[in-house]
Amino acid sequence: xxxxxxxxxxxxxxxxxxxxxxxxxxxxxxxxxxxxxxxxxxxxxxxxxxxxxxxxxxxxxxxxxxxxxxxxxxxxxxxxxxxxxxxxxxxxxxxxxxxxxxxxxxxxxxxxxxxx
Amino acid sequence: xxxxxxxxxxxxxxxxxxxxxxxxxxxxxxxxxxxxxxxxxxxxxxxxxxxxxxxxxxxxxxxxxxxxxxxxxxxxxxxxxxxxxxxxxxxxxxxxxxxxxxxxxxxxxxxx
Numbered sequence: 001x002x003x004x005x006x007x008x009x010x011x012x013x014x015x016x017x018x019x020x021x022x023x024x025x026x027x028x029x030x031x032x033x034x035x036x037x038x039x040x041x042x043x044x045x046x047x048x049x050x051x052x053x054x055x056x057x058x059x060x061x062x063x064x065x066x067x068x069x070x071x072x073x074x075x076x077x078x079x080x081x082x083x084x085x086x087x088x089x090x091x092x093x094x095x096x097x098x099x100x101x102x103x104x105x106x107x108x109x110x111x112x113x114x115x116x
Numbered sequence: 117x118x119x120x121x122x123x124x125x126x127x128x129x130x131x132x133x134x135x136x137x138x139x140x141x142x143x144x145x146x147x148x149x150x151x152x153x154x155x156x157x158x159x160x161x162x163x164x165x166x167x168x169x170x171x172x173x174x175x176x177x178x179x180x181x182x183x184x185x186x187x188x189x190x191x192x193x194x195x196x197x198x199x200x201x202x203x204x205x206x207x208x209x210x211x212x213x214x215x216x217x218x219x220x221x222x223x224x225x226x227x228x
Contacts, residue, residue: 034215043204043218044159057213093158097214105216107158 002028004096006108013084014116021079021111023094029074030096034105035067038091050077084115118143122205122219130227133195137222139205140187147210149181149188154202154221162190162203195226 003026013019023033032051036044048064050056050071058064066088068080081088091112095105119142129135139149148166152159163172165181165188172179176195181188192199202221209215 032214043220044206046215046217049213049215095158107160109157 002096002098002106004030004094004106004108006092006094006111008111009109010112010114012114012116015085016083018080018082019084019113021081021092021094021113023077023079023096023108025075025096025106028096028098028106030077030098030106031074032097033071033077034095034097035069035077035079036093036095038093038110044093047079081113084113086115089113089115118207118209118217120205120207120217120219122203122222124222125220126223126225128225128227129195131196133226134191134193135195135224137190137192137203137205137224138187139189139219140185141205141207141217142186143207143209143217145209145211146183146207147214148208150206150208150216151179151188151190152204152206154204159204164208192224195224197226197228200224200226 005024007022035047038044046059047062048056048058048069050069052071052074056069071077091110093110095107097105121140123138150164151162163179168183176193179190202223204221205219206216
C-alpha cells in the first residue's frame with residue numbers, strides 16, 4: 001500500500017532556531033499533501049494543504065510566515081518551522097493525497113518537535 | 117464552522133467486552149466519514165463511509181453511517197488488549213478546498 005515517510009522522526013532544538021521536516025511519498029505520487037499538528041490529548045488539526053508546484057493554502061489561525069511549506073515535487077513536501085518557540089512543540093504529521101480528494105490520504109509516521 | 121464530536125472521550129473495558137464508539141458531525145459539505153486507529157504514531161485507516169445504513173465490516177470491527185442523524189458508530193466486538201488505541205473519526209469536506217476535519221478521538225483501553 002501507499003507509504004509516506006517523514007524525517008526526522010523527532011527533533012529537539014533551541015528557541016529561535018528553524019527546523020525543517022520532510023515528507024515523502026515513497027511509492028505513489030501525491031498531488032496534494034496535508035500538514036497536521038497534534039497537541040497532547042488533542043486531535044489532528046489541519047495546518048495547511050499544498051498542491052505540487054503551487055502555494056500552500058493555510059487554515060485560519062496558522063501563520064504562513066512561521067510555517068513555511070514547500071511542495072516542490074509530487075513526492076516531496078517540506079515544512080519549515082521558522083524561529084521556533086516552546087509553544088511550537090508538538091507532533092507534526094503529514095499525509096499524501098491522491099487525485100485532489102481529501103478522503104484518500106496516506107499518513108506519515110509523524111515528527112515530534114520539542115523546542116527548548 | 118465544521119465540527120466533529122466523538123464520545124466518549126475515554127473508555128476502559130475488559131478483554132472480551134464489546135464497545136461502541138460514537139461520532140457526530142456538523143459540516144457544510146459532507147463527502148465522507150472515516151475512522152482511524154492511532155497508536156503511538158500516525159493514524160491508520162479503518163473505514164470510509166459515504167452511504168447511510170450500509171455497514172462496513174472488517175473482522176471484529178464494524179461501522180455504520182446515519183446521514184439523517186449526522187452520526188456514525190464504530191463497534192468492536194470481543195475486544196483484545198491490542199485494540200487499545202485512540203480511535204479518530206474524521207469527516208471529508210468537499211468543495212474548492214477538500215480536507216478532513218477530525219474529532220478529538222476516543223481513547224480505548226482494554227485491560228486483560
